[in-house]
Amino acid sequence: xxPGSAIMPLCVAVPLGGAFLTALLGRQIPRLPDLLGALATLxxxxxxxxxxxxxxxxxxxxxxxxxxxxxxxxxxxxxxLTAFMLVxxxxxxxxxxxxxxxxxxxxxxxxxxxxxFLLMVAGINGVVVTGDLFNLFVFLEVASVASYALVAxxxxxxxxEAAFKYAVMGTVASLFVxxxxxxxxxxxxxxxxxxxxxxxxxxxxxxxxxxxxxLFLMGFGLKAAVVPFHAWLPDAHPSAPAPISAMxxxxxxxxxxxxxxxxxxxxxIGITPEISSILMFLGVLSMIVGxxxxxGQWDLKRLLAYSSISQIGYVILGIxxxxxxxxxxxxxxxxxxxxxxxxxxxxxxxxxYSTGTRDLKKMGGLAKKMPVTGATTLVGAISIAGIxxxxxxxxxxxxxxxxxxxxxxxxAFWAVxxxxxxxxxxxxxxxxxxxxxxxxxxxxxKEVPFFMKVSMxxxxxxxxxxxxxLLPGLQETFLTLASGVLSEGTQYAAIVLSxxx
Amino acid sequence: xxxxxxxxxxxxxxxxGILARRNMIKIIIGVIVVEYAVNLFFxxxxxKKDGRSPIFSPDADIPVQSxxxxxxxxxxxxxxxxxxxxxxxxxxxxxxxxxxxGTFDIAEIRELRG
Amino acid sequence: xxxxxxxxxxxxxxxxxRLTVGLILLYGVYIVLHGHVSPGGGFAGGVIIALSFVxxxxxxxxxxxxxxxxxxxxxxxxxLGATLFLSIALLxxxxxxxxxxxxxxxxxxxxxxxxxxxxxxxxxxxxxxxxLFAAFVxxxxxxxDVEKE
Amino acid sequence: MLAIYILLIIMIxxxxxxxxxxxxxxxxxxxxxxxxxxxxxCLVLKAPDVAITQFVVEIIAxxxxxRATVSKDVHGSTIGRRLLGSMVVVGFIAVFLLVxxxxxxxxxxxxxxxxxxxxxxxxxxxxxxxxxxMVSAILLDFRAYDTLGEATxxxxxxxxxxxxxRRIGRKEKHGIPGREDE
Numbered sequence: 001x002x003p004g005s006a007i008m009p010l011c012v013a014v015p016l017g018g019a020f021l022t023a024l025l026g027r028q029i030p031r032l033p034d035l036l037g038a039l040a041t042l043x044x045x046x047x048x049x050x051x052x053x054x055x056x057x058x059x060x061x062x063x064x065x066x067x068x069x070x071x072x073x074x075x076x077x078x079x080x081l082t083a084f085m086l087v088x089x090x091x092x093x094x095x096x097x098x099x100x101x102x103x104x105x106x107x108x109x110x111x112x113x114x115x116x117f118l119l120m121v122a123g124i125n126g127v128v129v130t131g132d133l134f135n136l137f138v139f140l141e142v143a144s145v146a147s148y149a150l151v152a153x154x155x156x157x158x159x160x161e162a163a164f165k166y167a168v169m170g171t172v173a174s175l176f177v178x179x180x181x182x183x184x185x186x187x188x189x190x191x192x193x194x195x196x197x198x199x200x201x202x203x204x205x206x207x208x209x210x211x212x213x214x215l216f217l218m219g220f221g222l223k224a225a226v227v228p229f230h231a232w233l234p235d236a237h238p239s240a241p242a243p244i245s246a247m248x249x250x251x252x253x254x255x256x257x258x259x260x261x262x263x264x265x266x267x268x269i270g271i272t273p274e275i276s277s278i279l280m281f282l283g284v285l286s287m288i289v290g291x292x293x294x295x296g297q298w299d300l301k302r303l304l305a306y307s308s309i310s311q312i313g314y315v316i317l318g319i320x321x322x323x324x325x326x327x328x329x330x331x332x333x334x335x336x337x338x339x340x341x342x343x344x345x346x347x348x349x350x351x352x353y354s355t356g357t358r359d360l361k362k363m364g365g366l367a368k369k370m371p372v373t374g375a376t377t378l379v380g381a382i383s384i385a386g387i388x389x390x391x392x393x394x395x396x397x398x399x400x401x402x403x404x405x406x407x408x409x410x411x412a413f414w415a416v417x418x419x420x421x422x423x424x425x426x427x428x429x430x431x432x433x434x435x436x437x438x439x440x441x442x443x444x445x446k447e448v449p450f451f452m453k454v455s456m457x458x459x460x461x462x463x464x465x466x467x468x469x470l471l472p473g474l475q476e477t478f479l480t481l482a483s484g485v486l487s488e489g490t491q492y493a494a495i496v497l498s499x500x501x
Numbered sequence: 502x503x504x505x506x507x508x509x510x511x512x513x514x515x516x517x518g519i520l521a522r523r524n525m526i527k528i529i530i531g532v533i534v535v536e537y538a539v540n541l542f543f544x545x546x547x548x549k550k551d552g553r554s555p556i557f558s559p560d561a562d563i564p565v566q567s568x569x570x571x572x573x574x575x576x577x578x579x580x581x582x583x584x585x586x587x588x589x590x591x592x593x594x595x596x597x598x599x600x601x602x603g604t605f606d607i608a609e610i611r612e613l614r615g
Numbered sequence: 616x617x618x619x620x621x622x623x624x625x626x627x628x629x630x631x632x633r634l635t636v637g638l639i640l641l642y643g644v645y646i647v648l649h650g651h652v653s654p655g656g657g658f659a660g661g662v663i664i665a666l667s668f669v670x671x672x673x674x675x676x677x678x679x680x681x682x683x684x685x686x687x688x689x690x691x692x693x694x695l696g697a698t699l700f701l702s703i704a705l706l707x708x709x710x711x712x713x714x715x716x717x718x719x720x721x722x723x724x725x726x727x728x729x730x731x732x733x734x735x736x737x738x739x740x741x742x743x744x745x746x747l748f749a750a751f752v753x754x755x756x757x758x759x760d761v762e763k764e
Numbered sequence: 765m766l767a768i769y770i771l772l773i774i775m776i777x778x779x780x781x782x783x784x785x786x787x788x789x790x791x792x793x794x795x796x797x798x799x800x801x802x803x804x805x806c807l808v809l810k811a812p813d814v815a816i817t818q819f820v821v822e823i824i825a826x827x828x829x830x831r832a833t834v835s836k837d838v839h840g841s842t843i844g845r846r847l848l849g850s851m852v853v854v855g856f857i858a859v860f861l862l863v864x865x866x867x868x869x870x871x872x873x874x875x876x877x878x879x880x881x882x883x884x885x886x887x888x889x890x891x892x893x894x895x896x897x898m899v900s901a902i903l904l905d906f907r908a909y910d911t912l913g914e915a916t917x918x919x920x921x922x923x924x925x926x927x928x929x930r931r932i933g934r935k936e937k938h939g940i941p942g943r944e945d946e
Contacts, residue, residue, distance in 0.1 A: 009713035016916060017701055023694035023923060027687065065909045066707065066714040071881055074909045107934055112927045119920045126913060134576055138913035141583050145590060145917055149924025152594055155933035157601050161610055163928075164594045168528055171587045172519060175535050178580060179512070182539065185573065186546040186871045189878040207867035214863065505868045506861075507772045511779055513857040518783035521850035526788050526833055530795050533825065534779045537802050540818070541772075544809050550875035554810040555898035556654065557890055565886045568898070569810045572882040575902040577806075577814045579914040582658055582743075585821045586921030589750050592832050593925040596754065599832075605788075646816070651895035654812035656903065662820045669827060690926065697919050704912055714908040732895050732904045739915055746922040747824060753929045754831055 004054030005063040007047050008076040008129045011086060012122055012139075014043045019118035026111025033114035034101045040118055041094040044125060048086035055083045056477050062131070062499045070131075070497070071195045077131035077496055080481030081331075085128040085259050087478075088335050091462075092250045092342050093121045099346050099455040100243035102448070103353055107241065113153060120146035120247065124255045131496065133181050133268070134191045137174065140223070140256055144170045147252055151240040162235035169222060169232045177219035180212045194496035197268045201490055209269055216264050217278065224257020226316065227286040230309050234293075237305035238358070242349020245301060249308040250342030254334055258312065262319055267485070267492035271322060279320030284414050287313030291421040300348045300358045300433065303425060304341070307384070310418055311337045317415065318399040319486070321406050328483035329398030336383070336391040336466050343380040343459035347373050350448040350456065351433065360429065365438035369445040372453045374434045379460040381430055385423040391466020504545055512538035525595040525605045529588060536584035540577050547573035623676035632674035639667040647740040648733065657736040661743025668748045677755065689749040696742030703731055703738060767808050775801040788833040796826045813899045 018040025026033040054061060055078060063076040097117065104110050123143030130136050148170060152163030185191060187208045188199035200209065222229035233253070237245040265271055265279075290310025297303035315337065318330025350373045351366065352358055367374030383390030386397075396419055403412040447453070469479055485492065515538055518531025547570040553563050555571035595605065602610050623629060647660030707715035718730040775798045782794035799822035806815040872878050879886075885902055895901040903911050 006708070006713075009708075013701065013705060013713070017698075017705075020694055020698045020701055020919075023919075024691065024698055063713075066905060068906055072884060073906050105935075108932055109927065109930055112923060112930075115923050116920065116927060119916065119923070122916070123920075134579075135907075135910055135913065138579060138583070138910055138917065141587070142913060142916050142920055145586060145920045145924060148587075148590055148594075149920070149927050152597075152928050153933065155597060155928065155930055159933075160594055160598045160601060160928075161607075164525065164591065164598060165607075167587070167591050167594060168519065168532065171532055171591070172516070172535070174587075175532075175539055178539050179542065182542050182546060182573075183867070183871070185576075186877070189880045189882075191572075191881075195881075206870050207863075208870050211863050211867040502868060502874060504768060504772065504874050505871070506865065507769070507776065509861060509864050509868075511772070511776050513861060514776060514779045514783065517850070517853055517857060518779070520853040522783065524788070526829070527783060527791065529829070530782055530791055533795055534782065534798065537775070537779075537798060540814075541775075541802055541805065544806055544811050544814060545874060546871075547811065547877060548809045548875055549877055549879075552810055554654075554812050555886065556812070557896045557898075559896075565883075568886050570877045570879050570882045571885060571889075571898040571902055572879075574811045574814050574899045575907060575910075577811070578656075578658060578817055578899070578903060579910055581814070581817055581821050582914055583917050585825055586917045588825050589747075589828055590921050590924045590928070592828050593750075593754060593928045596832050597928055651897055651900045651904070653897060654899075655816050656813065656897075656900050659813070659817045659820050662817070662824055666820065666824060669824070690922075693919065693922060697915065700912065700915055704908070714912070730894060730905070732893065732900060735904045735908065735911070736900075739911070742915055743918060746918055750922045750925045751824075751828065751831075753925050754828060 004051070004058060005061045005078065007051045007054060008063050008078055009065070011044055011047050011051070011090075011125045011129055014047065015040045015118045015122035015125060019115050019122060022111055022118060023115045026114065033111040037097045037114040037118060038094070038101065041090060041097040041121060044121065045090040045094045048083065048090045051078055051086055052083045052478060054078065055080055055481060060495050060499055062496055071190060071192050074135050075131040075192055075194075075496070076129050077194070078129070079485050079492075079495070081259070081263070081485040082128055084331065084335070084478060084482035085255060086125065088338050089121070089124050089128060089251050089255055092338050093247065095455040095459055096243045096246050096342065096346070098451050099246075099349070100241075101451045103243055103349055103452060104241070106353065107153065113150070113241075116146045116150050116153075117243075117247075120150065120252070124251060128255055128259060131193050132191050133184065133193055133196065136260060137178055137181055140177070140260065141174055143252060143256060144174065144223075147244070147248060150244045151236050151248075153241055153244065154239070158235075159239040162232075162239040166232040166236040169229070173219045173222035173229070176215045180215035180219065183208055183212050183215075193263070193268050194493040197270070197490045197493035198497065200269060201493070213265070213269060213275060216261070216269075217275075220257050220261040220264070221282065223253065224261060224312060224316070225253050225286075225309055226257075226282045226312065227289050227309065228282075230286065230290075233309060234302055234305045237308070237345075238299055238301035242301075242345055242352060245305070246342035246345035246349070249305065249345055250338040253308070253312060254315070254338055258315055258319070258334060261316075262486055266489050268490075270490045276320050276322045280317055280408065280411060283313045283315070283317030283320050284411050285313070286310060287317065287418040288414060291418045291425075295421060295425045295428070298360050300351065300360055300429065301345070303429065304344050304348060307422065307425065308341055310422065311341065311384070313418070314396065314399055314415065317411060318402065321402050321408070323402055323406050324483060324487045325398060326402035326406060327486045328479055329395055329402050331482050331486075332469065332479055333392075333395035333399060335469070336395045336463075339459060339462045339466060340380045340383045340392060343376060343456065343463060344384065346452070346456050346459065347377040347380060350452055353448055353452070354445050355442055360432040362441075363433040363439065364436050364442075365434070366442060366445065367434040368438055369442060370447050372447060372456065376456040376460040377434060378430060379463050381426040383463040383466070385426045386419050387423075389464070389467065391463055391469075394467050394470055505542070508538055508542045508545055511541065523606050523608050525598065525607060528607075529591050529595065532591065533584070533588060536580070536588075540580055540584070543573040543577040543580065546570070624674050628674050632670060636667050636671050639670060640664060643667060643740075643744075647736050650736040651732045657739030658743055660736070661740040662747060664740065664744035665747035665751070668744075669751050672752075672755070686749065686752055689745050689752065692745035693742055693749055696738050696740075696745060700735060700738040700742065703734055707731075768805055771801050771805045771808070775805075789830075792826065792829045792833055795829075796822065799826070813897070
């Protein structure tokens with residue numbers, strides 16, 4: 001039991017405890033939900049930063065729950081990829097929790113919001129940390145059910161309809177994943193991912209692995225909003241409250257969709273050329289469809305939702321390439337995208353908080369009245385478009401270089417084209433919302449309150465500092481560790497099981 | 502083998518129900534049928550020919566070999582309650598939508614939304 | 616009394632309910648406490664207990680059930696059950712690892728025999744029972760307002 | 765063995781009826797029958813815990829569904845069916861069943877589960893956890909973390925229902941110029 005291994009259960013128990021306490025006492029004590037929300041997510045963030053240190057010192061750490069050695073009970077695995085995802089998730093969760101202290105004043109029953117928010121964070125941490133396939137399904141359900149209810153938090157017409165569509169498609173996706181898990185259990189008669197990977201390598205998949213790969217691709221693909229299954233995202237994100245669309249776009253579709261897809265396909269089933277070509281094709285398809293749908297939108301949050309679909313296409317293209325450089329580029333873009341996309345959604349929330357509208361046509365020249373929001377949106381817009389000094393440029397560059405190296409010139413071309421169109425619709429947002437003459441109806445619009453400014457500014461700083469992650473000193477400790485885990489593929493089983501003895 | 506097939510036929514009936522119907526309650530019923538099919542698949546995988554239920558009793562000493570597989574049964578208990586949780590949430594959302602739009606038919610709702 | 620009579624279902628249902636609610640509740644408690652010895656457990660028992668309250672509410676109308684168990688109290692019990700279960704899990708930490716079964720196991724087939732399993736069963740039963748009843752009450756309240764308008 | 769086949773065929777017929785019939789209430793009742801069939805199959809397949817839980821959860825799901833469909837002015841479901849949609853769906857399901865048929869042959873046959881891990885649960889269960897009911901032992905001791913997660917799912921759903929059912933979601937915005945109502 002290495003000393004640092006207690007991080008993993010705490011990463012789940014701290015938000016979970018915060019959620020239960022908020023539900024228990026939140027109704028009576030007015031300011032308690034905000035305090036508990038911020039403290040619990042801050043605790044989880046500190047734990048995940050400490051976990052990066054533990055992974056660098058001890059390598060892969062396995063935590064046997066209830067004292068049962070892995071194949072028997074449930075095991076939690078902390079390796080490079082887990083630490084990377086934990087930091088991404090809890091960083092955004094903490095900043096969104098701070099943002100919604102002020103933003104959620106506009107909504108009733110704030111304690112309900114913070115309970116559901118902390119449950120979603122606990123669910124996502126549970127998915128990222130676990131080393132057991134059925135346990136991954138259970139915590140995937142926790143995070144999904146919490147997000148269904150949060151999308152419908154404003155209880156107005158559009159939100160309820162979007163929440164219903166999202167709930168039905170999400171539940172169907174989870175049931176496909178569950179069917180895949182049953183088939184794998186019957187084939188390998190174990191649920192521990194490492195044990196299952198060793199058994200699959202030993203038995204050789206055959207048709208069962210084919211069917212299970214199709215089921216997982218559909219199930220996790222729908223959670224990651226990849227193009228053929230993206231129908232729920234353009235409705236769910238705009239109607240959700242702004243902090244929740246930031247969490248959905250920035251963290252949920254990445255941890256539940258992309259992370260689960262990589263962990264299952266790379267470490268458990270083992271990547272095959274067919275699967276990686278399917279992944280790359282879906283990635284490019286999402287990139288193109290997302291970008292061209294985004295350019296035509298006039299509702300700010302709907303435009304950002306479509307742009308999430310196209311950026312997820314970049315991540316999946318990068319990871320689907322299979323080469324170490326491609327995977328590193330994909331993961332780095334995953335981190336960057338969750339930073340600047342949640343920043344842009346928080347900005348749209350700030351604009352809606354002050355002006356009450358999301359329609360770009362009605363806005364104009366807000367930069368004069370809302371300088372902080374204008375500046376942070378500019379930073380977010382520039383880094384999503386991939387303009388040099390900012391983080392978005394580096395990750396897109398790595399993905400394109402990796403695609404060219406892997407001989408996929410067509411995919412590289414589409415990636416560049418999509419990046420140009422991204423620049424176009426980002427300029428559209430800046431032009432209509434912030435530049436230009438001040439629309440007279442917004443004469444006495446005020447800037448957003450303190451907490452919202454704090455989280456937006458810190459996210460903008462992260463956008464700028466994102467590029468530093470590539471520095472030689474910093475890169476080994478964070479990014480290469482994560483991409484190393486994926487490029488090792490099914491050695492994951494050998495590492496985890498050797499860790500146990 | 503045939504039992505697994507019948508279970509997958511039930512699964513497909515449920516998926517058909519979800520994708521091809523327009524009434525919200527019918528879609529929820531399709532989801533419930535899919536949940537039943539997956540839970541049934543768990544139990545079918547766990548059965549051992551003329552096995553016994555995995556509960557030890559003080560008087561008769563049941564040999565361990567003849568016991569049915571307890572692990573999928575524990576997983577089914579979890580899956581049943583998760584199914585109940587998602588069904589309850591979906592029904593609550595459907596009732597609120599019915600209260601706002603006055604109909605359960607998602608096609609009409611799309612027109613009303615305009 | 617006549618106002619009361621008009622509220623719930625017919626008289627026959629009410630008299631039968633008075634008899635059966637106690638039995639259902641007793642059966643639910645039995646299922647929970649014997650969860651580790653005989654089939655059933657925290658979940659089944661919790662749902663049965665929730666059903667006994669729902670049964671009471673359907674037969675006697677909303678007001679009677681509320682006198683017995685008002686809505687905020689119900690969701691308080693639910694979060695209390697959840698916190699209890701999490702604290703049992705965290706207590707395992709003290710013994711060595713999360714969710715460790717740290718209590719003595721006792722000898723099998725007796726009621727107090729399986730360490731933390733009976734305690735977890737009770738915590739889950741409290742949570743499931745209160746939670747489902749709170750969800751049902753919330754759904755019933757919603758519908759009535761629409762019909763009133 | 766024969767009983768399982770009969771119950772399964774009844775369940776499939778019930779599911780088809782539940783989806784095809786016009787009136788909402790009768791389709792909800794038919795789904796109840798399918799759930800009862802599942803509970804009986806669990807009894808025949810030697811899973812008493814699952815049978816009790818399935819039966820009881822079935823009742824509360826039915827009550828909640830009945831609650832949604834029985835209000836006075838709910839008329840039958842419209843006959844509307846997305847014709848193109850159902851053709852594509854039937855085609856997709858046919859492909860899915862074909863692929864599934866081939867891969868099921870490779871699974872261990874019905875009745876012979878390879879119980880590698882659960883064999884150890886059965887062997888050491890009694891001594892290590894002291895519980896006689898192995899399913900409870902797995903649920904609350906070997907894999908207690910699953911049950912913690914699952915209790916959280918139910919807790920989230922109940923809090924979610926409370927959140928969705930609130931009468932007013934957003935406080936009225938005062939002092940915001942040009943606030944058009946969404």
